Amino acid sequence: MSLSLENTINQKMNNIFSKLGLDTKFAAVKVSDRPDLSDFQCNGALALAKIEHKNPREIASLIAAELQSDSSFAKISVDGPGFINISLSDDFIANNMDEIAQDERFGVAKVEKPITIVMDFGGPNVAKALHVGHLRSAVIGEAIQRIERFAGNKVISDVHLGDWGTPMGMILAEIINQDGDLSKTESYNIDEISAFYKKANIRCKEDEQAKEKARIITAELQNGKPEYRKAWQHLRKVSVDAIKKNYEALDAHFDLWLGESDAHETCGKIVALAAQKGISEVDDGATIIRLEGNKPPVILVKSDGGFGYQLTDIATIKMRYDDLHADEILYVVDKRQSLHFEQCFETADKLGIAPGVKLQHIGFGTVNGADGKPFKTRDGGVMNLEDLITLSKNKVRESIPTADEVDGYSEADIEKLVNQIAIGAIKFQDLKNNIASGYVFELDDFAKFEGKTGPYIQYAIARINSILRKAGEANIKEGKIVITNKEERDLALKIAQLNAIIIRAHNEKEPSVISDYAYTLAQSFSTFYNVSSIMNAETTEAAASRLKLAKMVRDILKQLLYLLGIEAPEVMLKKASAE
């Protein structure tokens, strides 16, 4: 049973439409565009009238007459050309709130038929520090993973490590260049390995011979040359350890730590399958598959015999179908890679390797600086993730007191808080934007306690925690919801939207639906609490009801932040001077 107000009203509307012999397709209500006139509206009479060549106001009036006899509704009116405006009775809303308060999912329904979704996000590369470009994939991916699980689906997340391409051969070549052989490789740490990669990158850009050497080493590595494999294992391990720390800091989690290298064997199978199906051809030494329209062909095998990025992704689709039984595969990757995914998806279809599986690329825009260009460090370098987190923490420290300035807090407590707020600020700033659009990193505002920020929501939760503590001390107990003023009513109606919000975020794969709602819910609470005191309520019933509403808002906000991958500190500290 769904506890959603909207669903309950829709059910009533459906019954009325059936009774009147009207097509129930037009029965749905939506949250009113005119909250001054009504809570919900139904515009179905207009569409119906058009089809049946009738007067829309007449149809609307018939429906309205039926609604009028239901005590759930306080006011029904037919307005304009035939809109039905519906206002709910306070009792109906209050009962709904009581039901939602009892439900651990706050009335949010689960998907009817759960599916298995494989999520590919993160996509870090061996020997390269995570930078701000990788931030969005981890932050958005983690949020969608949590939203999907909450919606009732099974998610298997895979980091899909870039551990198999030419960069691997480049690093090995560079080490050989310096040391004469690979004997010292296992003594190198992540900084040293990254430095080799940087040097190799410059060298290969300038020197054709070096590039050729790296290419040959890559091919030999892929073909299994033991010496190369052993050294590469070390590069991979050291990188994975460093990357795991980064993702831990971001509170991003993966079920699988597979890499491009794990698809190597399947790549060979794909090449054979394509030949067997007669859809590949050799063109200028490379094995390719031609695609529809004017898309460039997919390159399965390069002219030097190497397997590339495209083949790896195609093989990985097969593995995710065969081994993980995916119903859906989602890729949270920079939108500049959309052609790559179109090519891979079309090829997978031609090969029939994942029948019935929905393949979707969720492409995100770039994180930009104030100049509208990709976000850089002060000296113009690429902003790596660790620097960004440090920057955010420093910003947060401007707003919260030090351990010396507050009682009962150790330095470690403050550091934990700084971290929770700093990560919350970074993530919320990202997730308040549509995935597809890029955004400007607002250096001045993103960590403020006011405005549409992570810390604002965290602060709202901590404030309610404090209200609940005080109410506890005053021995006030939660009780049945009663609506006594407009602000309580507005807040309750806002809470009632939660189910629809989660369903929308899940359908659209768009966490900003949740961040928007969390922000407006926190605002509604603020407005409510300004006029609806708990401690000085007019009656004990009003106090008990308000306390229950406050607790619901706190629990829902916590859940919403959780879905965005953001922690909610129990208490927030704020310098007196901080906004």
Ligand code: ARG
């Ligand atoms: N490692 C890639 C990059 O940094 C991203 C990987 C995205 N996922 C994928 N299945 N292609 O560009």
